[in-house]
Amino acid sequence: MAELTGGRAAVLKPRLYTWAQDYGVYAAVLALLLFNVLFTPHFLDVSNFRTQLVQVTPIVIVSLGMALVIGTQGIDLSVGSVMALAASLAVLYLGYGWLPALAVALVGGAAAGAAGGALVAYVGVQPIVATLALLVGVRGLANVLVPQLVEFRNPGLIALGSSSVAGVPVIVLIAAALTLVMVFVVRRTTFGRQVVAIGGNRTASELSGLPVKRVLLLVYVISGLLAALAGVLATARLQASDPTSLGLFIELSAITAVVVGGTPLTGGRIRVVSTVMGALLMQLLAATLIKHNLPQSWTQMVQAVIILAAVYATRERR
Amino acid sequence: MKPPIRAAALALAVLLTASACAKQEEPQSAPAPSGTAGQQVVRTPSGSAGPTCTLEKFGGEKFDLTTATVGFSQSEKEANPFRIAETKSIKDEAAKLGIADLKVTNAQSQFSKQITDVQQLIAQGVRLLVIAPLNSDGWEPVLQQAAAKKIPIITVDRQINAEPCADYLTFIGSDFYEQGRRAADRMIEALSGQGKVAILLGAPGNNVTTERTNGFKDRVKEKAPGITISFEQTGEFAREKGQQVTEQLIQSNPDINGIYAENDEMALGAVTALKGAGKEPGDIKIVSVDGTRSAVQAIADGWLHAVIESNPRFGPLAFETARKFLDGEPIPGKVIISDRDYDSGNAEDALGEAY
Helix, strand or coil: CCCCCCCHHHHHHHHHHHHHHHHHHHHHHHHHHHHHHHHCCCCCCHHHHHHHHHHHHHHHHHHHHHHHHHHCCCCCCCHHHHHHHHHHHHHHCHHHCHHHHHHHHHHHHHHHHHHHHHHHHHHCCCHHHHHHHHHHHHHHHHHHHCCCCEECCCHHHHHHHHCEECCEEHHHHHHHHHHHHHHHHHHHCHHHHHHHHHHHCHHHHHHCCCCHHHHHHHHHHHHHHHHHHHHHHHHHHHCEECCCCCCCCHHHHHHHHHHHCCCCCCCCCCCHHHHHHHHHHHHHHHHHHHHCCCCHHHHHHHHHHHHHHHHHHHCCCC | CHHHHHHHHHHHHHHHCCCCCCCCCCCCCCCCCCCCCCCCEECCCCCCCCCEECHHHHCCCCCCCCCCEEEEEECCCCCCHHHHHHHHHHHHHHHHHCCCEEEEEECCCCHHHHHHHHHHHHHCCCCEEEECCCCCCCCHHHHHHHHHCCCCEEEECCCCCCCECCCECEEEECCHHHHHHHHHHHHHHHHCCCEEEEEEECCCCCHHHHHHHHHHHHHHHHHCCCEEEEEEEECCCCHHHHHHHHHHHHHHCCCCCEEEECCHHHHHHHHHHHHHCCCCCCCCEEEEEECCHHHHHHHHCCCCCEEEECCCCCHHHHHHHHHHHHCCCCEECEEEEECCEEECCCHHHHCCCCC
16 A cells, blocks of 8 residues: 655554554464463463364355455345354264265255345345345255254264364364365455455446356355365264354354454455464353453453454555 | 356255254163153152242132143253253153143243233233243233232242242242252262362352352351452353353363363363373362263262252152142142252162262
């Protein structure tokens, strides 16, 4: 941005903002790590890092899709319900084996995403309204399909949730791989650039001939797919399908991760790695307070402060 | 407009046919509960607990239950074993007694909806109301309407803050404080009175949570000074939250000896967490409250030490109480049921009675 006029102080202040916007979340994660190393027993154990990474995995995967959606100036409130739908579909089709069940769950997630995307892109419904309808409706559908918690014994699905490769849990590897793919998509592909362009200025994108509607539809399909995958992984880890409570309020955690990571809600910019950092920050914060046996209400209040700080740092400068 | 219609139609088709060709895992072969297995037993013999209520004192008139309209207001979605068993018990017993017109509502955990539900039941002309209240307070408008029509109300599993025999007829349920005390007894026995215990609390701001916590803590304090409660975090009565909190707990407090879970779902989440951390059954003693089928199975498998039952089968006792009341017999202001214990001694035999 233009920093051509004004003295040193005037230049320094925007620079500080830019720095906070770009690296604030990394600094916060580092600070929290340092605090825990000093004050939390057994924090440096390998098992601790495994616990935190495993627990944050569903939120990370959902946040990747959310970052893409927010990049188009949209929002996807349906992700938690899509997780629940995937959980119920997976357990309904488990009789065919875990891979077919996973496939059906992903198709279900993509279909829910397509419904939201079609409403947003082609019918012109506001994203918050379209996905709010899905938040309610898809949760209801998931509950109709599987009305109560179902335990399963399928060894393949249980292994997906609990096995490790070289000490790293499989589901963490999946989340890491997806993060890399998303970085590549956003930075190096035409599709990624189109997403950012549409979020920056939709009218201009339309005028310059970008396939705006198709890109928007695809963005919501991707978000639905990722949410469904997160739902199956969370189900595999719990060793039970629980469509009533799985993914409740995860849309808020995902939006928080994206915002804390410095992606503006006004679109036109997507910060993938920072989004993952935002999710890690929130996980680490919750873990810190639990490990020090502080009530959950404290976590919520500290989270609010962090969100406000992030929004302040990423607000548009005049 | 073609692509959106196509996309929407495709999405709908996929979602609606989703269950058409579903194929679940073969269910685990658990014995089906027989008709009267696990039925509730009254602990306070009727007539001995404080002042009693009669039809005359209440001011109503006798009617025939089988031809009357009866309303049941459930508080939470039937998604957990307790609520499923509770609603089923009321419906089954009504069918058994030949009550032709039973109207059932579900408040889906929204208190304002439960108030409206009950008001609508009253407007539909119910003569008897059985309510599983979501909250204890805020019932005044409903109670006034019911009292004006002299409709007896029986509340089950949770109490409401009002005057028995005046605002409502009676309460049937468990003593949650006592459940906490008995859970403490089993924990003290499991740890021989020495060790560190963590509590997985229920949902915050809920009287079940408060009473199960206080009962446990009071009993530990008076009976086993060697036990310290070093950790308490909410698992919100949910399995996934129970798993996540337990993972954090055992990672940073590897010296913990026992976990008291305030319901079975959290205890089962804790079991998944312990398995994931490479623990063996019995390494950490878990005591919980409820008595669901899965939890009793977990006792048989060695993962849970004991479960204090909280019996949801209110149907027989609720209608029995109503019948006695209409026959002019005295009804106590509180009917406390006696809950059983499950442990390794009876878990396998009792599996068919668990809900």
